[in-house]
Amino acid sequence: MKKYLGLHKREVGIIITLLAVTELFTVLGSVINARILNSLVAMKIRLFSFNVGLFLVNWAIIVAIRYLETIYQERVIQNMDTAIRSDVVGMLLKSNYSTYNSKDTNTYESWVNNDIQTINEQGFRSLFVVIDGLLGTFFALIVLFTFHWSLAIMAIAFSLVILTSPRFFNGQLEKQTTAFTHENERFVEQTGDFLSVFNLLYTFNALRLLLRKITQASQKLGDAFVNRSRVQAKIAATGFLGNVISQILLTGLTGFLVIDRLVSVGTINAVSSLSGNIFNNLGNMSNYLGMIRGTRPIFSKYGIEDRLIDQSNIKAKKLSGGELSESQTDKLIKLTDVSFGYEPKKPIFAQVSVSFKAGKKYLILGQSGSGKSTLLKVVAGYLLPESGTVLFKGRNLKLIDPEDLHRQLLYLDQKPQMISASVRENLNLGAHYSDEQLIKSLKYVELVKDERAGMVLLNTNLRDNQGLSGGQLQRLALARGILRRPKIILLDEGTSAVDHKTAVDIERLLLQDSALTLIMVSHTPHQETVGMFDQQINFDDLIKKQ
Incomplete structure (x- = not known):
């Protein structure tokens, strides 16, 4: 959290200044309050009226400054939230395909949404409350000292007790906060999974399963939330108890000072107000400090994930084969004894050796689920082989920068993805x-026939892939790829959702491009293009499966 406060130190400084001015006027109000009582006891009506008017003006100033500070603080907190999200997304941008897909996208959504909200509420907002309280306490102690030194000494002693007592709960709070963040991730993941299969459950009259599963997940999240709140309640109760005892004793001491004529009667009013400021601030501060410490597991999680991504990238760059010879460069893509599996010792395929030459067209046939798509992802560099080597233009694929590779090679998934934006932006x-x-x-893939229809489609907004059929989305994905004029296309069932005639037309266009290297996977090839x-x-x- 220190990093983001440092990045916005100027804005944070302005907030602290506004808080300091507000607390200064608040303490001044307590002093005026004492003068009001003193003037009333002395029966000085004009002085009494003046002090009452001054008291009203003082609080009007406090309200105005607090209004400005609240708005400005919100703006600064949102800027810091954005900075954290940018760093989290930047961390994910370093991920390779395997590392990113090792977690569900709902987990990442939780990182940039729920976790940031927790940091926002428990971290930044709590920090500014603590700063506000410390400033108010500091100014109040100064005023108490001007009344009588014993008042300030007693207030400082009680303040130290109230501030240090919550430390006994630090370990419990961090443990429960960590458990809560993990349970929150699981909740988002589980609810996302079940909400995404609504149509399936609807078809099988199983919608009650959706309710039951989300209720169960919600109950587990609720238990984690209650466990964290239980620790926070202990901290708050400790602070509240110290707050009440401290105010009573400090007011009692003031009473004795009044009896001994060491302070004026009006001091009781001021001390009551000031002690309320001090110990209410410190009593709540214990809870806020606990919440701030509760954000540490989130930042620790980000740090651990960042290191894991870096380690994965370092591992990905290590060569698994020997030196490359000139004789290997006659193949555009060459796989030698390549094996891959998502789980250890459970290979999807093993010891695959195959070569692909530039400008040639290859059709890989096989049953659905046999591992063809996985092989294409290995060729595309998305997945790293467990053993063997993949060479691209004679260089080990692991050593080629992904951006350089993607400029030459295009992998088209059988399930095209679109962002919630216009077709223009998606292209x-x-x-x-x-x-x-x-x-x-768009005309190349037969999505439109003329410029007018093209402009209409470009301005069409896609949201959650709605508005276009599965076949149209496949053609849109193909248009997006062709637009970039790749030298190599890996087509994974790329026309499976397209009508027969259009699919054949598109395949013919690709197959007739002599400069294009095409590797196409299919379990239902079109007879009209097989011979090409x-x-x-x-x-x-x-x-060769093991």
């Missing part, structure tokens, strides 16, 4: 193609 994805280029790619491939590879013959 560009941060690049800047002209509408003419975009429409040309340079080589057909039976996946069952290619792999």
